Amino acid sequence: MLEVTRLVAGYGKVEVLHGLTFSVPTGQLVTLIGSNGAGKSTTMRTLSGMLKPTAGRITLNGRDLTGLDSHAVTRRGIAHSPEGRRVFPTLSVLDNLRLGAYTRLTGQRTRGDVTADLERMAVLFPRLRERRHQLAGTLSGGEQQMLAMARALMLNPEVLLLDEPSMGLAPLLVEEVFRIIRQLREDQVTILLVEQFAAAALWVADYAYVIENGHIRIEGPARQLRNDPAVQAAYLGRGH
Ligand SMILES: Nc1ncnc2c1ncn2[C@@H]1O[C@H](COP(=O)(O)OP(=O)(O)O)[C@@H](O)[C@H]1O
Numbered sequence: 266m267l268e269v270t271r272l273v274a275g276y277g278k279v280e281v282l283h284g285l286t287f288s289v290p291t292g293q294l295v296t297l298i299g300s301n302g303a304g305k306s307t308t309m310r311t312l313s314g315m316l317k318p319t320a321g322r323i324t325l326n327g328r329d330l331t332g333l334d335s336h337a338v339t340r341r342g343i344a345h346s347p348e349g350r351r352v353f354p355t356l357s358v359l360d361n362l363r364l365g366a367y368t369r370l371t372g373q374r375t376r377g378d379v380t381a382d383l384e385r386m387a388v389l390f391p392r393l394r395e396r397r398h399q400l401a402g403t404l405s406g407g408e409q410q411m412l413a414m415a416r417a418l419m420l421n422p423e424v425l426l427l428d429e430p431s432m433g434l435a436p437l438l439v440e441e442v443f444r445i446i447r448q449l450r451e452d453q454v455t456i457l458l459v460e461q462f463a464a465a466a467l468w469v470a471d472y473a474y475v476i477e478n479g480h481i482r483i484e485g486p487a488r489q490l491r492n493d494p495a496v497q498a499a500y501l502g503r504g505h
């Protein structure tokens with residue numbers, strides 16, 4: 266279980282997160298929804314160690330992660346698939362995936378069978394299997410997004426942080442991304458999902474938090490939020 270308590274973070278003197286408290290129970294899919302600029306990506310960056318919190322606590326299964334750098338956080342098993350599909354463009358699809366497993370081979374976590382996990386990714390992401398020898402930079406945007414997700418999964422993470430996995434994708438690929446997220450949920454991968462399509466996120470998630478201006482305003486089972494008139498009016502109307 267990932268537990269975040271009164272987390273404060275920002276950029277320089279600008280405080281963006283004003284004391285967030287939330288948790289992601291093991292095996293569950295939790296979504297964080299909110300308008301542009303609400304602080305969703307900043308939350309993800311703080312959890313992954315890219316940003317240092319100025320107050321509050323982050324623990325994973327009771328162990329303190331607060332203030333660790335991103336390498337140390339990755340070694341503890343938190344995988345971040347950041348906004349905007351970061352892949353290594355001059356490496357092949359297969360080498361990108363192997364790099365995703367690298368940290369788990371050097372850390373204290375169980376290594377597991379990398380070959381078996383590569384096979385699992387090939388089943389989960391058939392488009393990547395067909396293109397495994399292609400350079401990542403020559404993939405379409407949607408394929409790069411899937412590669413970023415698959416690479417994060419190669420860490421065999423305790424928690425997967427998915428930031429806007431459907432951003433900028435054509436509708437068919439958005440469906441494909443959500444098919445994969447549903448599959449990961451069935452496989453009980455622990456996931457924190459940030460999504461612009463709040464409606465879709467609330468359909469796949471177990472539990473949801475609404476963030477506004479760096480504060481958690483509403484939380485509850487995803488089904489309950491889907492039916493909440495205030496959430497519907499603000500986040501599930503046209504354009505969402
Ligand atoms: N690298 C940065 N430097 C300074 N301010 C930033 C940076 N990234 C984001 N912000 C600011 O932090 C706030 C929250 O941004 P962000 O977390 O990206 O929101 P969201 O992901 O919810 O759209 C915004 O006001 C944004 O302008």
Ligand SMILES: [Mg+2]
Nearest residue numbers: 305306307348
């Ligand atoms: Mg964002």
